[in-house]
Amino acid sequence: MERKGILETGLGRRAPLLDKETWILAGAVLLLPVVLPYKTLAAEILIYALGAVSFNILLGFTGMLSFGHGALFGVGAYTTGLLLKHLCWHPLAGLLGAAMGGMMTALVMGLLSIQRIGLYFVMLTLAFNQLAFFGAYQWKQLTGGDDGLLNVPRPDLSIMPGLELPIQSSLQFFLFVWVLFIVSMVLIRRVLRSPFGRVLVAIKENPDRAKAVGYNIQRYKLIAFVISGLFTGLAGGLYALFMRMVPITAIELFTSTDFILMSLIGGLGSLYGPIVGAVIVKIASEVLSQIWPRWLLVLGLTFIVFVIFMRGGLWAFLTMIWGRVKPRRGLEVGR
Amino acid sequence: MDIGLILMQLFNGVVVGAVYILIAVGLTIVFGMLNVINFAHGAVYALGAYIAFTLATLIGSWTGSFWLAVALAPFVVALLGALVEVFLLRRMYDAAHEYQILLTFGVTLVIQDLIIMIWGPIGKSLPMPPQLVGVVELGDFTFPLYRVFLIGFVALLCLAVWLLIERTSYGAVIRAGTDNRDMVNCLGIDIYKTFTIVFSFGVGLAGLAGALSLPERGAQPFMGDTILTLCFVVVVMGGLGSFVGAILGGLIVGVVESMMILFWPPGTMIAIFTAMALIILIKPKGLLGFR
Amino acid sequence: MILRTEGLTKHFGGLTAVNGVNLEVEDGAIYSIIGPNGAGKTTLFNMLTGEIPVSRGEIYFQGRKITGLKPHQIARIRIGRSFQQNRLFKNLTVVENVRLAQHAHEWGHFNIFKDFLSFSGPVEKAWQILEELDITSIAAKRAGELPHGQQRILEIALALATDPVLLLLDEPTSGTSPDDSVRMIRLLRKLGQRLTMVLIEHNMNLVMSISSTITVLYQGETIASGSPAEIEKNERVRKAYLGGHSR
Numbered sequence: 001m002e003r004k005g006i007l008e009t010g011l012g013r014r015a016p017l018l019d020k021e022t023w024i025l026a027g028a029v030l031l032l033p034v035v036l037p038y039k040t041l042a043a044e045i046l047i048y049a050l051g052a053v054s055f056n057i058l059l060g061f062t063g064m065l066s067f068g069h070g071a072l073f074g075v076g077a078y079t080t081g082l083l084l085k086h087l088c089w090h091p092l093a094g095l096l097g098a099a100m101g102g103m104m105t106a107l108v109m110g111l112l113s114i115q116r117i118g119l120y121f122v123m124l125t126l127a128f129n130q131l132a133f134f135g136a137y138q139w140k141q142l143t144g145g146d147d148g149l150l151n152v153p154r155p156d157l158s159i160m161p162g163l164e165l166p167i168q169s170s171l172q173f174f175l176f177v178w179v180l181f182i183v184s185m186v187l188i189r190r191v192l193r194s195p196f197g198r199v200l201v202a203i204k205e206n207p208d209r210a211k212a213v214g215y216n217i218q219r220y221k222l223i224a225f226v227i228s229g230l231f232t233g234l235a236g237g238l239y240a241l242f243m244r245m246v247p248i249t250a251i252e253l254f255t256s257t258d259f260i261l262m263s264l265i266g267g268l269g270s271l272y273g274p275i276v277g278a279v280i281v282k283i284a285s286e287v288l289s290q291i292w293p294r295w296l297l298v299l300g301l302t303f304i305v306f307v308i309f310m311r312g313g314l315w316a317f318l319t320m321i322w323g324r325v326k327p328r329r330g331l332e333v334g335r
Numbered sequence: 336m337d338i339g340l341i342l343m344q345l346f347n348g349v350v351v352g353a354v355y356i357l358i359a360v361g362l363t364i365v366f367g368m369l370n371v372i373n374f375a376h377g378a379v380y381a382l383g384a385y386i387a388f389t390l391a392t393l394i395g396s397w398t399g400s401f402w403l404a405v406a407l408a409p410f411v412v413a414l415l416g417a418l419v420e421v422f423l424l425r426r427m428y429d430a431a432h433e434y435q436i437l438l439t440f441g442v443t444l445v446i447q448d449l450i451i452m453i454w455g456p457i458g459k460s461l462p463m464p465p466q467l468v469g470v471v472e473l474g475d476f477t478f479p480l481y482r483v484f485l486i487g488f489v490a491l492l493c494l495a496v497w498l499l500i501e502r503t504s505y506g507a508v509i510r511a512g513t514d515n516r517d518m519v520n521c522l523g524i525d526i527y528k529t530f531t532i533v534f535s536f537g538v539g540l541a542g543l544a545g546a547l548s549l550p551e552r553g554a555q556p557f558m559g560d561t562i563l564t565l566c567f568v569v570v571v572m573g574g575l576g577s578f579v580g581a582i583l584g585g586l587i588v589g590v591v592e593s594m595m596i597l598f599w600p601p602g603t604m605i606a607i608f609t610a611m612a613l614i615i616l617i618k619p620k621g622l623l624g625f626r
Numbered sequence: 627m628i629l630r631t632e633g634l635t636k637h638f639g640g641l642t643a644v645n646g647v648n649l650e651v652e653d654g655a656i657y658s659i660i661g662p663n664g665a666g667k668t669t670l671f672n673m674l675t676g677e678i679p680v681s682r683g684e685i686y687f688q689g690r691k692i693t694g695l696k697p698h699q700i701a702r703i704r705i706g707r708s709f710q711q712n713r714l715f716k717n718l719t720v721v722e723n724v725r726l727a728q729h730a731h732e733w734g735h736f737n738i739f740k741d742f743l744s745f746s747g748p749v750e751k752a753w754q755i756l757e758e759l760d761i762t763s764i765a766a767k768r769a770g771e772l773p774h775g776q777q778r779i780l781e782i783a784l785a786l787a788t789d790p791v792l793l794l795l796d797e798p799t800s801g802t803s804p805d806d807s808v809r810m811i812r813l814l815r816k817l818g819q820r821l822t823m824v825l826i827e828h829n830m831n832l833v834m835s836i837s838s839t840i841t842v843l844y845q846g847e848t849i850a851s852g853s854p855a856e857i858e859k860n861e862r863v864r865k866a867y868l869g870g871h872s873r
Contacts, residue, residue, distance in 0.1 A: 003762070007749065010721035010766035014743040065433040112612055115619055117575060119372055122436055123567035130564040131604050138601045195729055195745060196738045202715055202726050209713035212675065213784060214701035214730035227738070253560070257440070264437065294452060300444030307438045308426055 015193055017186060025272070026182050032174075036283075039170040040242075045282045046174075046181045047238045051255075052262040052274035053188060054231035059260075060268035061192060062224050063204030064118075067256045068109055068125030071132035072229045074251020075105045076236025078136070078143055081152040081246040091157055091167070095180070095237040102233015103226050105132075110225040114218055118207070121221075129253050136251050149246040167241075177238055184231055189271055191227060200224055232259075261299065264306050267315025276314050339475060344593045350482040352589020353489040357544035358562065359569040359581040360496065361537035367576035368509055368533040370432065371424065374439040376541050376566065377559025378446040383412045383542025384554035385450055388459045391549075401464035405546045412542025413535040420534040425527065443559070450556045460553035467550070485547060493582060500578060509533060565592075568611050574624020583622055627686075628653045628792055628822050629674075634683035636669050636846075643669040645846040646683070649824075651792075651839075656818040658825045658833045661843035662866070667826045668710055670843070671796055675700045675707045687792070701730065706790030708781040710797045710826070716770030720761065720780055723769050724752040727787030755786050759813060775806030779813070786817075793823045799832060811836065834858070842866070 032042035058064040076098035083094040113124035136143045157165040167176045202210045266277025387408035394400035467481040500506035573580025595603040629651040636644040644666040672678045729748035841851040
């Protein structure tokens with residue numbers, strides 16, 4: 001029928017929770033430890049990729065620029081670190097705590113930062129991140145201050161009495177992160193493809209119109225921030241397990257800018273772009289920091305170049321090439 | 336608690352606030368006119384301090400040259416600001432605000448690293464110029480001359496800026512442009528040139544703040560980071576775009592900060608934040624905001 | 627009386643944009659507001675839909691006071707609004723634009739667990755609106771790529787998604803070609819048969835041919851109000867606005 005064809009072109013097709021896309025992503029990401037020189041780098045990349053994708057829910061999809069994701073990441077890391085170190089919790093429970101911590105922090109930050117004047121959000125999230133950093137710095141008994149929270153245990157995962165999954169070696173830990181990463185990506189994609197997620201895109205496109213058709217956009221922005229906080233906190237928790245400690249850099253402003261840079265380079269407008277960005281930024285920083293200590297300069301120049309000339313990021317570039325090789329069918333609105 | 340101590344801290348709060356005011360005024364004017372939040376404002380403050388340092392030490396003995404440095408550094412910084420505006424920021428006026436902010440943030444990273452490359456990572460200091468050494472005595476209280484000078488200078492400068500904005504025809508253009516950019520363009524006034532001038536001016540003010548802070552605080556590459564955060568709080572408190580709001584906000588933050596240092600130093604940031612939170616809850620646009 | 631305002635006033639600093647306007651819109655009317663540029667018409671609309679706060683006065687909709695409600699609340703009580711400058715979701719397709727607008731008024735718009743296409747209600751309703759406005763052929767096009775005339779129709783489609791009983795249209799034919807204007811007039815006449823409409827317009831053909839009541843605004847004040855025939859003959863209006871020309 002003509003109508004069906006038009007609707008499919010105009011709206012895209014329904015995507016089940018797990019589909020071809022999921023498996024391709026899972027497979028591609030599984031290649032990381034094979035391709036990279038160190039397996040630990042693979043796990044670290046996935047952790048940051050999750051943080052970047054989570055950050056991009058706000059910037060790429062809702063149009064909110066947050067400089068506060070370092071605070072969310074850091075809170076998640078400290079939460080897991082403390083739960084495992086002092087209360088000897090199961091790693092999964094510790095990660096749940098991290099996600100909760102991220103959500104709560106995002107809720108508090110959001111209630112204050114999400115104002116009728118959208119730009120206050122950018123400034124206030126920056127300020128909050130600084131507040132969190134100074135808090136972590138001063139509260140030495142809890143966080144270890146400058147030295148960091150040391151000796152975070154990484155116990156094997158007990159599934160049932162007697163059955164324990166080891167996550168000690170770098171490959172084992174990578175697989176653990178891989179599972180959680182894929183699960184998170186599936187959930188995030190579902191949220192972005194939900195009616196709620198479509199409203200976020202509307203808010204980014206034209207917030208005044210979104211209001212005029214009946215959406216209370218403050219509420220949507222706040223929930224988006226909380227959801228982003230959940231996954232960023234989770235990434236932080238994974239980081240604590242990864243490092244077996246929580247350095248104070250986890251909550252620093254620099255972590256926030258890491259996520260921004262990864263999303264920018266990878267591609268703001270797509271779900272998967274920040275993953276590409278995380279791969280590139282992490283590899284580049286490993287390589288560059290050994291060659292040239294003036295790494296900040298390169299970062300800043302890259303920022304500027306990408307913001308002016310390549311806002312679609314590398315993902316847009318790659319999909320453009322892919323589009324030339326394999327013709328696309330219709331307009332996919334789901335991105 | 337000794338009332339004298341409290342009054343002294345109040346005075347110190349105003350001094351600290353004066354520096355915040357200079358930076359915040361630049362920030363708020365740039366926003367009011369260009370609709371851009373300049374995330375590079377902190378880095379520019381640092382740059383001002385470093386350039387003043389170089390100028391002061393280059394010009395032979397530093398006794399008279401501090402003044403020359405303070406006079407010149409803001410212009411150097413303003414010139415750099417003009418270059419950034421013309422070659423980088425101007426391309427972004429059609430883009431969403433968030434991208435403009437990202438651009439200025441990239442500029443921050445570049446500036447900070449250039450500072451380290453040129454002046455080294457350790458930080459510089461400059462002794463107090465001899466004209467400002469000493470104290471002013473008023474009854475029981477002694478005020479450092481330097482700080483009195485700072486308050487007086489900033490107050491005069493604010494008055495001058497206020498007169499410029501409210502009483503001159505140029506200021507009228509700025510006020511109109513804040514309200515309606517396109518209309519000003521239609522009137523035949525080159526809005527883009529005005530943007531460059533306003534941006535350079537705002538940036539120059541921040542550079543001046545850095546130069547003035549040099550004797551007391553010295554210069555470090557990342558000195559701009561914390562002060563940028565505080566100035567954001569100032570601007571949110573006072574209302575984005577409001578000149579008088581920036582002054583009020585700066586005073587409030589300065590005084591709260593100094594008082595907290597007296598009573599409970601670790602709680603300084605939290606107190607400032609709480610003050611801001613309270614103000615926003617009651618007046619979401621800031622004390623004097625109109626947008 | 628579906629819409630009524632009492633002494634509606636708006637000050638911007640020293641400037642009074644709207645001064646003591648009293649509107650009385652009957653159920654089912656096509657009510658036009660005309661006046662020269664700067665007369666305060668859009669400001670009036672902005673107060674009606676909560677985009678800007680009211681300085682003084684009250685607004686009543688179906689007998690209830692609605693002064694000070696915010697835009698999203700206005701949409702919920704079934705007042706639809708189109709804007710003078712297009713406010714579209716430019717990077718989204720036409721059907722997605724309308725679907726989004728529609729879903730705000732159906733259940734599940736806050737759902738984060740299901741794919742948006744599993745809610746067929748908003749899609750169905752969106753299609754119906756596109757059919758009513760005869761723009762189904764462009765449903766899959768990106769809103770930003772449409773020619774101006776079709777964008778103006780999409781503006782109205784978005785207003786219709788609220789399933790309104792009252793439609794506020796700000797210069798629906800602004801910037802449209804004569805052909806598009808004719809199409810728009812036909813469309814408005816059709817819509818006027820099933821809902822109450824308040825229009826701001828400069829197109830005199832349109833205003834005179836379809837309005838049941840016309841109010842003339844000049845420098846923020848009502849200077850005349852009545853049927854098209856009465857307005858045409860009114861001397862004050864002629865001087866201020868129509869410039870003495872007859873139709």
